[in-house]
Amino acid sequence: MGLLQLLALVSLLIQATAFTSQEPARPGPTAQPIASPSPTPTPLPPPTVKIDAYRTAAARIIGAAVTSDRAYTKLAHLTDHIGHRLSGSKSLERAIEWAISEMKRDGLENVRGEKVMVPHWVRGEESLEMLRPAPGKLTMLGLGNSIGTSAEGITAEAVVVRDFGELEKLGEGARGKIVVYNAPYTNYGATVLYRLQGASRAARYGAVGALVRSITPVSLQTPHTGAMQYDPAQPKIPVAAITIEAAELLQRMNDRGDHPKLRLKMEAKFLPDAESANVIAELKGSEKPDEIVLISGHYDSWDVGQGAHDDGGSCIVVWEAARLLKELGLRPRRTIRVVLYTNEENGLRGGNAYRDTHREELAKHVLAIEADSGVYRPEGFGLVATAPLQVRANLQEIAKLLSGIGADRIAASGGGADIGPIMREGVIGASLDVEGSHYFDIHHTAADTLDKVNPQDLALCVATVAVMAYVVADI
Amino acid sequence: MGLLQLLALVSLLIQATAFTSQEPARPGPTAQPIASPSPTPTPLPPPTVKIDAYRTAAARIIGAAVTSDRAYTKLAHLTDHIGHRLSGSKSLERAIEWAISEMKRDGLENVRGEKVMVPHWVRGEESLEMLRPAPGKLTMLGLGNSIGTSAEGITAEAVVVRDFGELEKLGEGARGKIVVYNAPYTNYGATVLYRLQGASRAARYGAVGALVRSITPVSLQTPHTGAMQYDPAQPKIPVAAITIEAAELLQRMNDRGDHPKLRLKMEAKFLPDAESANVIAELKGSEKPDEIVLISGHYDSWDVGQGAHDDGGSCIVVWEAARLLKELGLRPRRTIRVVLYTNEENGLRGGNAYRDTHREELAKHVLAIEADSGVYRPEGFGLVATAPLQVRANLQEIAKLLSGIGADRIAASGGGADIGPIMREGVIGASLDVEGSHYFDIHHTAADTLDKVNPQDLALCVATVAVMAYVVADI
Numbered sequence: 001m002g003l004l005q006l007l008a009l010v011s012l013l014i015q016a017t018a019f020t021s022q023e024p025a026r027p028g029p030t031a032q033p034i035a036s037p038s039p040t041p042t043p044l045p046p047p048t049v050k051i052d053a054y055r056t057a058a059a060r061i062i063g064a065a066v067t068s069d070r071a072y073t074k075l076a077h078l079t080d081h082i083g084h085r086l087s088g089s090k091s092l093e094r095a096i097e098w099a100i101s102e103m104k105r106d107g108l109e110n111v112r113g114e115k116v117m118v119p120h121w122v123r124g125e126e127s128l129e130m131l132r133p134a135p136g137k138l139t140m141l142g143l144g145n146s147i148g149t150s151a152e153g154i155t156a157e158a159v160v161v162r163d164f165g166e167l168e169k170l171g172e173g174a175r176g177k178i179v180v181y182n183a184p185y186t187n188y189g190a191t192v193l194y195r196l197q198g199a200s201r202a203a204r205y206g207a208v209g210a211l212v213r214s215i216t217p218v219s220l221q222t223p224h225t226g227a228m229q230y231d232p233a234q235p236k237i238p239v240a241a242i243t244i245e246a247a248e249l250l251q252r253m254n255d256r257g258d259h260p261k262l263r264l265k266m267e268a269k270f271l272p273d274a275e276s277a278n279v280i281a282e283l284k285g286s287e288k289p290d291e292i293v294l295i296s297g298h299y300d301s302w303d304v305g306q307g308a309h310d311d312g313g314s315c316i317v318v319w320e321a322a323r324l325l326k327e328l329g330l331r332p333r334r335t336i337r338v339v340l341y342t343n344e345e346n347g348l349r350g351g352n353a354y355r356d357t358h359r360e361e362l363a364k365h366v367l368a369i370e371a372d373s374g375v376y377r378p379e380g381f382g383l384v385a386t387a388p389l390q391v392r393a394n395l396q397e398i399a400k401l402l403s404g405i406g407a408d409r410i411a412a413s414g415g416g417a418d419i420g421p422i423m424r425e426g427v428i429g430a431s432l433d434v435e436g437s438h439y440f441d442i443h444h445t446a447a448d449t450l451d452k453v454n455p456q457d458l459a460l461c462v463a464t465v466a467v468m469a470y471v472v473a474d475i
Numbered sequence: 476m477g478l479l480q481l482l483a484l485v486s487l488l489i490q491a492t493a494f495t496s497q498e499p500a501r502p503g504p505t506a507q508p509i510a511s512p513s514p515t516p517t518p519l520p521p522p523t524v525k526i527d528a529y530r531t532a533a534a535r536i537i538g539a540a541v542t543s544d545r546a547y548t549k550l551a552h553l554t555d556h557i558g559h560r561l562s563g564s565k566s567l568e569r570a571i572e573w574a575i576s577e578m579k580r581d582g583l584e585n586v587r588g589e590k591v592m593v594p595h596w597v598r599g600e601e602s603l604e605m606l607r608p609a610p611g612k613l614t615m616l617g618l619g620n621s622i623g624t625s626a627e628g629i630t631a632e633a634v635v636v637r638d639f640g641e642l643e644k645l646g647e648g649a650r651g652k653i654v655v656y657n658a659p660y661t662n663y664g665a666t667v668l669y670r671l672q673g674a675s676r677a678a679r680y681g682a683v684g685a686l687v688r689s690i691t692p693v694s695l696q697t698p699h700t701g702a703m704q705y706d707p708a709q710p711k712i713p714v715a716a717i718t719i720e721a722a723e724l725l726q727r728m729n730d731r732g733d734h735p736k737l738r739l740k741m742e743a744k745f746l747p748d749a750e751s752a753n754v755i756a757e758l759k760g761s762e763k764p765d766e767i768v769l770i771s772g773h774y775d776s777w778d779v780g781q782g783a784h785d786d787g788g789s790c791i792v793v794w795e796a797a798r799l800l801k802e803l804g805l806r807p808r809r810t811i812r813v814v815l816y817t818n819e820e821n822g823l824r825g826g827n828a829y830r831d832t833h834r835e836e837l838a839k840h841v842l843a844i845e846a847d848s849g850v851y852r853p854e855g856f857g858l859v860a861t862a863p864l865q866v867r868a869n870l871q872e873i874a875k876l877l878s879g880i881g882a883d884r885i886a887a888s889g890g891g892a893d894i895g896p897i898m899r900e901g902v903i904g905a906s907l908d909v910e911g912s913h914y915f916d917i918h919h920t921a922a923d924t925l926d927k928v929n930p931q932d933l934a935l936c937v938a939t940v941a942v943m944a945y946v947v948a949d950i
Binding site: 076080081082083133134136139218219220221222244245248249252253256305441442445446447449450451 | 694697780916922925
């Protein structure tokens with residue numbers, strides 16, 4: 001999950017507030033953007049769908065999913081042999097070629113890559129050093145989209161603030177300094193603003209660089225990268241994530257008046273846009289093949305770790321969901337379309353390109369599901385808050401087929417970054433919701449690796465997506 | 476806590492088994508060497524000490540400790556401004572000079588450094604690279620005492636085993652390979668054997684290098700260093716710790732038949748022995764100054780992180796305990812002696828030197844307490860299992876003064892690496908016991924930093940040691 005997904009979700013939440021209540025929209029969209037488990041306040045109409053006819057199919061799907069190791073084996077190939085997959089990297093293109101070839105071998109239909117030009121940001125070498133009062137290296141990761149420094153780096157005194165309020169109070173005191181944001185994690189939506197906006201807000205006061213405490217509740221000297229955005233009205237300054245440990249060290253030094261002096265070196269830069277692709281595969285509908293249930297994840301990742309939970313796992317989940325239906329001979333009336341978007345993390349070019357390429361058929365998209373919260377134990381789906389109440393009532397009814405595996409919750413809101421563009425065109429969107437207590441521990445880090453994925457949880461995610469997509473596509 | 480402490484504790488546990496039960500000693504000392512909370516089975520005699528007279532003093536000590544920030548401020552200077560303190564390093568010697576100077580300023584008595592020559596192992600540059608099937612760097616930390624590689628490093632295929640049993644089965648299959656031990660953490664005492672013995676046991680079968688999964692229950696790509704030991708009967712091969720993530724990756728590749736090929740480079744080596752010192756300070760007894768209650772920790776650390784919990788925090792605790800008594804005018808009848816040992820982690824030269832230098836007065840050591848399990852919330856003390864039952868009964872009685880802060884447990888066994896040498900000469904030993912659930916998460920890592928220390932817990936440790944030392948020294 002990246003910047004644009006966040007913005008899309010925040011935007012959805014605002015819409016949701018306006019839609020589901022009569023109160024005026026609240027001013028600041030700083031609330032938790034992840035789907036919340038609070039029930040929809042409005043009473044729902046009775047469902048118009050009958051699920052009894054689908055109990056056998058659901059049982060077959062769940063049984064097959066939890067006795068198959070194919071999802072885990074696929075994810076192991078993607079993570080262990082291909083690895084992380086930043087836009088513009090050779091590994092992303094290898095991953096795309098592999099998926100297309102394997103999806104064809106799996107017997108999926110209309111398998112193809114749809115060309116997308118993507119930004120090509122590269123990290124290069126980077127380092128952060130404390131020159132005084134305690135010389136030594138500090139662990140860091142440059143933020144995606146940041147500019148680099150000159151070869152000598154930036155050498156400046158650090159000044160530490162706990163929030164934007166302290167920055168405003170400091171004002172011109174930031175001039176010539178490296179501003180360090182030591183904002184403790186509250187929730188992702190609130191805390192990530194320092195990563196997104198920290199550089200430009202510090203640059204406004206003449207800061208020459210910025211460092212952001214990693215957006216995470218826990219750390220073992222663990223830096224978290226992720227996208228940042230420059231405000232076009234401010235000078236661009238380089239920005240990197242530091243660990244909680246380093247942020248707290250600098251805070252203590254700052255508070256003691258030690259005036260820590262740092263040297264930040266980053267080779268980060270943009271190369272010319274690179275060619276990439278959205279990967280698409282289908283299980284063609286038997287009666288209404290032009291009506292589409294879309295299931296999707298993003299195939300790109302940051303350039304650290306393996307992108308196992310974010311979002312390789314979800315890509316394998318939606319792919320395997322379709323393959324499993326194919327294997328079981330469960331071809332629904334409508335088409336199930338699998339989409340693995342490129343470039344979610346630092347551009348959303350894949351999601352936008354899908355909207356542009358498929359604009360003519362958007363009205364035929366019955367439902368678009370995106371999975372991008374890790375592949376932990378599934379809890380159900382988050383349905384966009386603006387969805388018609390009848391749709392909500394029907395999805396809640398269908399979800400009962402998943403109650404035996406605990407994945408029957410339809411949360412009050414949901415969506416996704418990549419399906420954001422088509423949702424804004426009217427497509428009803430939903431997210432796969434999973435147990436989320438440890439996602440942000442590893443999010444955008446070197447520790448987002450396959451060992452963090454529980455094969456049983458992964459299989460349950462496949463079952464959850466397959467049952468929901470099949471019944472919606474067939475009913 | 477290091478290798479030698481472990482061995483001392485294992486040895487104590489064996490003694491304990493022999494002493495407290497009529498059963499024959501068990502064969503393998505692989506059980507948890509950390510003091511266990513199980514009660515002493517033997518019924519205790521009634522205490523011969525009366526604690527009522529000490530309630531006021533205990534209240535003053537605890538009140539003063541929990542309202543003082545001096546322990547935390549001292550630990551912050553040690554960690555933030557001096558940093559980690561490996562034997563032979565300039566920072567350890569700076570730390571020793573600082574302690575001696577500050578202890579004098581605190582008004583402690585007989586403050587001095589007692590010269591100790593220590594091993595001087597240096598890590599140098601080091602790296603681990605996977606050449607195939609997925610080229611890239613792997614996070615690692617060389618193990619203390621390991622030899623290095625040639626400048627080109629060792630390039631060899633990896634072979635992964637989950638335990639020594641699998642190594643034995645592999646046998647000559649290890650020849651020319653880098654043996655990777657992927658032993659999941661059960662408890663420190665059992666799992667650390669792979670770190671201690673892994674290299675030599677692999678070398679026996681012709682392995683050219685060894686890698687050991689870090690001895691920890693959790694990881695965010697976190698390598699843990701620590702001491703290893705060569706078996707003189709086997710060729711010396713270089714050995715490093717890898718992360719859980721890397722060990723699991725190599726395991727998967729091994730199991731799939733990928734034959735991962737690695738390149739290990741390490742500059743590790745020993746320089747000539749360096750001069751260091753045990754730091755000693757006293758609160759001289761008013762009536763029996765030649766009788767000694769010893770409170771201690773080890774001042775050296777590994778060369779990563781800040782050695783905040785291991786064992787800088789404990790050093791500050793015992794130092795502050797004495798200073799607090801001085802400040803409160805609580806001078807006991809017997810002498811309280813603070814000792815900060817050098818070189819616990821990779822040599823135990825400090826603990827041995829203390830025994831040799833003070834051999835004449837060991838009979839006058841009433842009790843020796845060592846703190847080396849981190850400075851988490853104190854739970855009480857672990858008393859060596861061989862302690863006379865009357866001593867145990869009396870310490871349990873005294874510990875009642877600490878029941879209000881939950882630190883009144885006298886565990887069935889205890890001791891410490893540095894006090895091991897004098898315990899073997901007959902001194903009764905005890906450990907400060909603390910809440911231990913997260914100690915091994917950060918043990919010997921870059922994440923053993925001050926932010927992991929809770930100032931309230933640290934103050935409670937000071938109170939716990941000060942009350943126990945004062946009453947034992949005065950009663």
